Amino acid sequence: MSKLRGFEKPTGFHDMPPELARKKRILEERVRNQFERWGYEEVLTPTLEFYDTVGKASAILKEKMFKCMDQQGNTLILRPDQTAPIARMVASVLKKKPLPLRLSYHSNVFRAQENEAGRHAEFYQSGVELIGLPNTEADAEVIALAIEALQACYLESFQLAIGHVTLLDGFIRERIKDDSAVLRLKEYLGQRNMVGFHQELDLLGVSERTKKELAILLRISPGKEQLLHIRKLTHSPQVQQAIEQLEEIWNHLDGYGVTSSIVFDFSLIGQIHYYTGMYFEGYSTNLGFPLLSGGRYDQLLSCFDRPLPATGFALDINRVMEASPFTGDSPKRFIIGYKPLYHRQAIKKAISLRKEGNVVILHRLDDAFSYKEWVTEQDRVILLTGEGEERYDVNDCDAERKNL
Secondary structure (H helix, E strand, O other), rough: OOOOOOOOOOOOOOOOOOHHHHHHHHHHHHHHHHHOOOOEEOOOOOEEHHHHHHHHHHOHHHHHHEEEEEEOOOOEEEEEOHHHHHHHOOOOOOOOOOOEEEEEEEEEOOOOOOOOOOHHHHHHHHEEEEEEEOOOHHHHHHHHHHHHHHHHHHOEEEEEEEEEEEHHHHHHOOOOOHHHHHHHHHHHHHHHOOHHHHHHHHHHHOHHHHHHHHHHHOOOOOOOOOHHHHHHHOOOOHHHHHHHHHHHHHHHHHHOOOOEEEEEOOOOOOOOOOOOOOOEEEEOOOOOOEEEEEEEEEHHHHHHHOOOOEEEEEEEEHHHHHHOOOOOOOOOOEEEOOOOOHHHHHHHHHHHHOOOOOEEEEEEEEOOOOOHHHOOOOOOOEEOOOOOEEEEEEEOOOHHHHOO
């Protein structure tokens, strides 16, 4: 093994030291509790799936998938998302379970990254899938739950942006008839490349009126007034139907009391192709990447011969950890320093303190490595040396005076 390789990790894979691992566990548990309160049952799927089933159904590009072969020559993938594996499960293991299904998950997913700094190839998702309901009440439910999940992670300054796949598509096609041009324009929006979007409009020679109408469509706006503006600009039944759906979703969200956290952003198109209706992303003011994304996907389960409507979202736990100010109230930490003769007494003391919910470390006083380095990470020091029990607060510096 080369010296360099001994400490390197594959591109996109990261270690998680104790303080980050603890933060992840606590935030994940708070999200899990929220999901359970809303009636979502946790499921687990394999880390490895068949490429010919889940891999082909997944919306993740095949170039982003980690592939390997089993002993029989089948191509396997590390799961690139959770929605496709859960769709497979709904069509098989859960086929006899009554609808609607409210399912949740908390797991790692894998997507190959190029040599880009900071991009994760393995990351952690917590999400829900509401399967079997085609209505706007279901869409509003998952959006409201997404907001509560962010609040559970101690995030206060965040915003959910809602778009609609067929509204955007119909509005553009009403004005631009060239299919390839429409696809290019949507690609620019998906990349958040507004310069490319406007350059494409210029190349197509669209009118100034069309440019103004598209500018109105793509304007980010709070409140459902934006829907009223768009309604006046379209005669497309597809767009009108999408507007009606969004108005219903907004009214349901108003009932949940969460509309202050929501804006409409019809430039949202998502990087996952199976969305068929409303689509949403959640952002924090202190992070430039979405913390969550989700929406309606009514065609995915047809890939597994069980056509069902579905809606849901996935929370990116790694990004939530970056955005959350939570540091965590650690349990009180004790270190019991003992001389060999008093080991049994130290064990009994540790058992008693642990039952009270404390963290307790036993440390033999004649151990070779530095005791001082350990002391600084604890709250209290207890010494058992034959002179009775001595207690010190680490911050008092009494331990230092004792030459520990």
